[in-house]
Amino acid sequence: MNRFYVDIPLSLNATVMLPENVFHHWVRVLRAQTGEQAVLFNGQGGEYRATLAEIQKKTASVHLQYFDPEDRAPSYQVTLGQVMSKGDRMDYAIQKATELGVHAIQLLVSERCEMRLKYERDQKKIEHWQQVAIAACEQCGLNRIPSILPPLSLQDWFSQLKPTDGRKLVLAPSRQPVRFEAPFPSSLYLLVGPEGGLSQAEIELANTNDFECWTIGERVLRTETAPVVAMSALLFAYSAR
Numbered sequence: 001m002n003r004f005y006v007d008i009p010l011s012l013n014a015t016v017m018l019p020e021n022v023f024h025h026w027v028r029v030l031r032a033q034t035g036e037q038a039v040l041f042n043g044q045g046g047e048y049r050a051t052l053a054e055i056q057k058k059t060a061s062v063h064l065q066y067f068d069p070e071d072r073a074p075s076y077q078v079t080l081g082q083v084m085s086k087g088d089r090m091d092y093a094i095q096k097a098t099e100l101g102v103h104a105i106q107l108l109v110s111e112r113c114e115m116r117l118k119y120e121r122d123q124k125k126i127e128h129w130q131q132v133a134i135a136a137c138e139q140c141g142l143n144r145i146p147s148i149l150p151p152l153s154l155q156d157w158f159s160q161l162k163p164t165d166g167r168k169l170v171l172a173p174s175r176q177p178v179r180f181e182a183p184f185p186s187s188l189y190l191l192v193g194p195e196g197g198l199s200q201a202e203i204e205l206a207n208t209n210d211f212e213c214w215t216i217g218e219r220v221l222r223t224e225t226a227p228v229v230a231m232s233a234l235l236f237a238y239s240a241r
Contacts (some may be wrong), residue, residue: 002038003138010042012067018060029059043145045071073142076188076238077103080227081157083194084115089224091132098136098146100231107151110197154202158209170206171226174213180237190230195223
C-alpha cells in the first residue's frame, strides 16, 4: 500500500483534502481511482488508512477509516551531527540515517568541509534534504520525520549541548574501545566528519566537549558510509541488550 506524508491535521473518521503534491503523485502519476486506499501520516505519531473518496479536477478527498498508533521508531534518540558534503553523498547519508531511525540531523561545517552554503541557498538545500528524509520515511515505514537543522560550526553546536544531554560519540581513531553497557542512555549524539576527516584539533575540541572517540573496525569509512555503519551498530547494540 502506498504511503504518503501530509503536512495537515489528521483524525479518525475525518474527510480531508489531499495536499497538491500527494494528489499529483497518487492520482495523476499513479492513476489512483475512487475507492483505492493508501496510508497517510503527518509526523505526529502513528498512521491512518485513507480511502480515496472523491476526485476533482485539481484535488481529491480521502476518508480516514483506521488509525495505527505504531511509530516504529527506536527506543532511543540519536542526533547525527553530519559535516556537509557535496553531491549525492549527503543525500545518501540523510536517506540511510533516516531509515535507521535517526531523530534529527544537525548540518555542520568544519575545517575540511566541502560545502559553504550561501545564505540565499541555505533554505533551498535544507528543504531538499528534508524532502529526502520524508521520502525515506514514506518508503521504510517510519512515522516520525527527522528534523534537518540549519548548518552550524562545530564550536557553535558544542556550545548548545549540555553535559547531561546524553552520550556523545565522535567517529575518530581511538585506542580505547567504546562499550555499550547498562544503563543505556535514551539519547545519543553522533559526530561524523567530512570526506577528509576531522582535523586533530577538531577531534580534541570534541573531546573537551564530552565526545568519546569511537573507532568502528580498522577501515577508513567514507563520510556517507560512516553514519550508516554507526547507526547500524547502535541499533544492534540496543536491540541486543
